[in-house]
Amino acid sequence: MPDPFLIVPCSGIGKPFGTISREATYCVVEDLKKGETDTICLSLLVMEDEDAKLLVKSHRCIAVDGCPNECAKKSLEQSDAKLVANFRVIDILRENRNLKPKDVTFLDEDGRKIARILADKIALKADELQHSGAVS
Amino acid sequence: MSARTIGVVSCSGECCVEGTISRIATRFVLEKLRPDNTVTICLPLFSIGEKGERRFAKLFPTIAVEGCEKRCAGHAIEKYSGKTARSIIVSDLLKKWDVKDTGSRRELNEQGKEAASKVAEEIAAAMDDICARGR
Numbered sequence: 001m002p003d004p005f006l007i008v009p010c011s012g013i014g015k016p017f018g019t020i021s022r023e024a025t026y027c028v029v030e031d032l033k034k035g036e037t038d039t040i041c042l043s044l045l046v047m048e049d050e051d052a053k054l055l056v057k058s059h060r061c062i063a064v065d066g067c068p069n070e071c072a073k074k075s076l077e078q079s080d081a082k083l084v085a086n087f088r089v090i091d092i093l094r095e096n097r098n099l100k101p102k103d104v105t106f107l108d109e110d111g112r113k114i115a116r117i118l119a120d121k122i123a124l125k126a127d128e129l130q131h132s133g134a135v136s
Numbered sequence: 137m138s139a140r141t142i143g144v145v146s147c148s149g150e151c152c153v154e155g156t157i158s159r160i161a162t163r164f165v166l167e168k169l170r171p172d173n174t175v176t177i178c179l180p181l182f183s184i185g186e187k188g189e190r191r192f193a194k195l196f197p198t199i200a201v202e203g204c205e206k207r208c209a210g211h212a213i214e215k216y217s218g219k220t221a222r223s224i225i226v227s228d229l230l231k232k233w234d235v236k237d238t239g240s241r242r243e244l245n246e247q248g249k250e251a252a253s254k255v256a257e258e259i260a261a262a263m264d265d266i267c268a269r270g271r
Contacts, residue, residue, distance in 0.1 A: 009150055011179050012178045013146060013166075014178065018178070022150055023242070026242040030242065040151060041147075041148055041152070041155060042150060042179070043147055043149065043209065043212065044206070045180075046148075046180050046182065046183045047206075047211045047215065049206070049208075069185075071178055071180035071181060072180070074184040075180050075183065075184060078183065104163060105160055105163040105167065
């Protein structure tokens with residue numbers, strides 16, 4: 001089995017976007033692609049932890065950002081990670097304007113729906129990359 | 137006591153339940169305990185952000201809320217922005233309170249939510265102490 005993808009979510013706690021990015025990540029890592037994906041703490045990359053940097057250089061990484069600041073993607077780039085894809089919660093919200101997540105601490109129903117839509121997209125992308133023979 | 141604005145910066149800790157407790161405790165402070173004098177910032181903005189973000193700890197006395205002994209929040213704040221005023225380490229508090237089952241990193245159980253409330257009270261107490269001492 002190839003090395004698992006690392007799914008790296010946003011750390012945001014000010015708006016629902018960050019919570020959605022984390023729920024989507026957990027959905028992929030624990031349900032949809034269990035064993036084929038894993039996650040790491042973004043803060044370890046921020047403080048330039050050597051083990052974390054080695055991990056993102058040696059595994060294919062997918063960034064899951066909440067907002068246009070793209071902290072996860074930029075932190076991975078700063079760490080010379082093997083970044084193979086990135087997603088943004090705000091883009092998924094634009095595609096699903098009927099859903100209006102409001103709660104931040106504990107996701108409301110719309111937040112959970114958006115997270116599931118995003119998780120499905122991440123899982124599909126992981127499948128595509130796996131089958132396209134992207135470097136593992 | 138003046139309602140001085142204080143920065144509370146949580147560990148991102150996506151990998152462990154202590155990170156989830158850190159974030160939820162910080163949210164409880166923002167939403168319920170000290171909504172009028174709490175500001176926060178996403179931890180990665182210290183390294184990828186502009187000068188404005190890096191001035192955060194210079195503008196506000198800042199409390200680092202850490203999930204584990206790696207103390208990523210405090211290290212990041214002090215590396216990129218300035219000295220922290222206080223540090224709260226969730227894993228130490230859980231040991232002190234003998235809390236063993238908090239649920240998962242994805243979803244806290246009732247005991248985990250109660251622990252997050254207690255951590256939030258610790259943060260609020262640290263904020264009050266900073267206001268009283270002026271630093």
